[in-house]
Amino acid sequence: MNLLFATSELFPLIKTGGLADVSQSLPLALRQAGVDVTLVLPAYRSVLAQLPAPLARLPVNDAFVPAETVVLEHSLPGSDLRLLLVQPGDLFDRDGGPYSDAKGLDWPDNADRFAQFCRVVVALLAGRCGAEHFAAGHFDVVHCNDWQTGLVPALLALEPVPVRSIFTIHNLAYQGLFPRATFDKLVLPVAWWHHERLEFYGNFSFLKAGIVYADAVTTVSPTYAHEILEEPLACGMGGLLQYHRHKLQGILNGVDYSLWNPAADPHLRFHYDVDSLPEKLHNKLDLQRSLGLRLGKSIPLLGVVSRLVYQKGADWIIECMQSLQGEKLQWVVLGTGDRQHEQQLLALARAVPKQIAVTIGYDEAMAHRIEAAADLFVMPSRYEPCGLNQIYSLRYGTLPLVRATGGLADTVTDCTDGFVYQGDTASDLEQCIRRAISYFSKSKTWEKMQRNAMGQRFDWQQSAQAYLALYQHRDSRN
Ligand code: ADP
Ligand code: GLC
Numbered sequence: 001m002n003l004l005f006a007t008s009e010l011f012p013l014i015k016t017g018g019l020a021d022v023s024q025s026l027p028l029a030l031r032q033a034g035v036d037v038t039l040v041l042p043a044y045r046s047v048l049a050q051l052p053a054p055l056a057r058l059p060v061n062d063a064f065v066p067a068e069t070v071v072l073e074h075s076l077p078g079s080d081l082r083l084l085l086v087q088p089g090d091l092f093d094r095d096g097g098p099y100s101d102a103k104g105l106d107w108p109d110n111a112d113r114f115a116q117f118c119r120v121v122v123a124l125l126a127g128r129c130g131a132e133h134f135a136a137g138h139f140d141v142v143h144c145n146d147w148q149t150g151l152v153p154a155l156l157a158l159e160p161v162p163v164r165s166i167f168t169i170h171n172l173a174y175q176g177l178f179p180r181a182t183f184d185k186l187v188l189p190v191a192w193w194h195h196e197r198l199e200f201y202g203n204f205s206f207l208k209a210g211i212v213y214a215d216a217v218t219t220v221s222p223t224y225a226h227e228i229l230e231e232p233l234a235c236g237m238g239g240l241l242q243y244h245r246h247k248l249q250g251i252l253n254g255v256d257y258s259l260w261n262p263a264a265d266p267h268l269r270f271h272y273d274v275d276s277l278p279e280k281l282h283n284k285l286d287l288q289r290s291l292g293l294r295l296g297k298s299i300p301l302l303g304v305v306s307r308l309v310y311q312k313g314a315d316w317i318i319e320c321m322q323s324l325q326g327e328k329l330q331w332v333v334l335g336t337g338d339r340q341h342e343q344q345l346l347a348l349a350r351a352v353p354k355q356i357a358v359t360i361g362y363d364e365a366m367a368h369r370i371e372a373a374a375d376l377f378v379m380p381s382r383y384e385p386c387g388l389n390q391i392y393s394l395r396y397g398t399l400p401l402v403r404a405t406g407g408l409a410d411t412v413t414d415c416t417d418g419f420v421y422q423g424d425t426a427s428d429l430e431q432c433i434r435r436a437i438s439y440f441s442k443s444k445t446w447e448k449m450q451r452n453a454m455g456q457r458f459d460w461q462q463s464a465q466a467y468l469a470l471y472q473h474r475d476s477r478n
Helices: 018-032 045-050 110-125 151-156 180-185 206-213 222-227 238-243 274-291 314-323 339-351 364-373 389-395 406-411 426-440 443-455 460-472
Strands: 002-006 036-042 056-059 070-075 082-087 141-145 164-169 203-205 216-219 248-250 301-308 330-337 356-360 376-379 399-403 419-421
Touching: 002 018, 002 110, 018 036, 018 141, 018 460, 036 110, 082 110, 110 141, 110 151, 110 180, 110 206, 141 151, 141 460, 151 164, 151 206, 164 206, 164 460, 180 203, 203 206, 206 238, 216 222, 216 460, 222 248, 222 406, 274 301, 274 330, 274 364, 274 443, 301 314, 301 339, 301 364, 301 389, 314 330, 314 339, 314 426, 330 339, 330 364, 339 356, 364 389, 376 389, 376 426, 389 399, 389 406, 389 443, 399 406, 399 426, 399 443, 419 426, 426 443
Parallel strands: 002 036, 002 141, 036 082, 141 164, 164 216, 216 248, 301 330, 301 376, 330 356, 376 399, 399 419
Antiparallel strands: 056 070, 070 082
16 A cells, blocks of 8 residues: 655654654554555755755646646655655745744745645645656555645545545644635635635635545544534534544554653663663753752652643643742743743743753753653643653653643543643642642652553554554545
């Protein structure tokens, strides 16, 4: 089976969140299961800078994309997976993030950038790009991820090729919403301006295009698949999703334990595993020392690695840091996001530097060090489609403290391998932190929970099989 996996992020080349991790680790697992996987990603400037010269430059024959559009053929570093980079003129050739500039503002031409990306993906599927490699019919399935790829299933429906399309929602709140003028500028079929097609309350939505036109729609945990049928987590799309419910399924993300393994993590000075658990403490002392926190094995260290946004409950974390100031506990925070949260966190760290350490920025090595050093990993998300950090935490014996939502509810069991709470306020979070800390003082129970956590496995094997079943499914339309 030939699969084209379309994504806007890919670890280790370009990452803002878990989509990048999934876009690397799921294709690798599919490959192991016998699928011939090709990855396709926009040719961001920063990605090109990390790669050698392309193996091939494939021209694109499509009237709607810029004449100079090419697809560059590479392989994913560290693997033999084929990686195609879509270069529609200079649309992805700029400094800054994949979706926004250095100030965090969305690129004003995002609709155009990702519409061109989608058009080229469809040209690849239809045999209009590098036809000697990828003739029409070469690919059996296209797997699209998030709104940036949402036009693929829709544009594919206009082509005479029997390619099955899967659309995965990693976050329903990011809908790729744009006004009518943009719709016209993209020269999309006029009939698509309809509430059963792409139109969404006076705008149009890339995400809706994926939901409406894909043969199957998935999201990244069973609980989130239920939650998005109703407000508030439906984000206005509850009716639409109810209508398409027959093709909607939640498949829990896996993680790549070759990258997240405390026994062999290259970012750690002190390695440990379930049978050498006391070694974990050295990572804690090492981090406390390097961040200027008070040294102490018995001070509970709470870790946060997160986008500092509303979804992640960053405001609740900040409130708890304030209300728990002076108590016997410490915080170590790594993240970027809303400027206001960043500033509040930095002010707290300045006020009590021995109790709170804050790093604003993106730092892969530090993320691993926090996972290894902390006692508790705090994730009070308002919603969480899956969440990967709590799964990494389990493997590191760093007990996750999570709000009962989405993938957090599906992966952590209260009092067994972490702490799970209900509620919608900072004081609910605070109570759970106090409860967890009362467990921390009972070292036998704590250690048992750590062992339970480290014994959990969420590898891709099972979930990759669920995707495989979807790829192979033949419905009446095929
Ligand atoms: P989301 O994709 O919603 O941000 P996930 O838990 O699925 O949440 O994935 C987040 C991923 O991004 C994890 O791999 C996490 O370690 C990483 N991450 C988030 N913020 C940072 C940061 N500031 N520095 C390094 N890694 C980060
Ligand atoms: C999104 C979600 C996160 C999920 C990730 C990968 O960023 O917010 O919960 O783990 O995608 O699927």
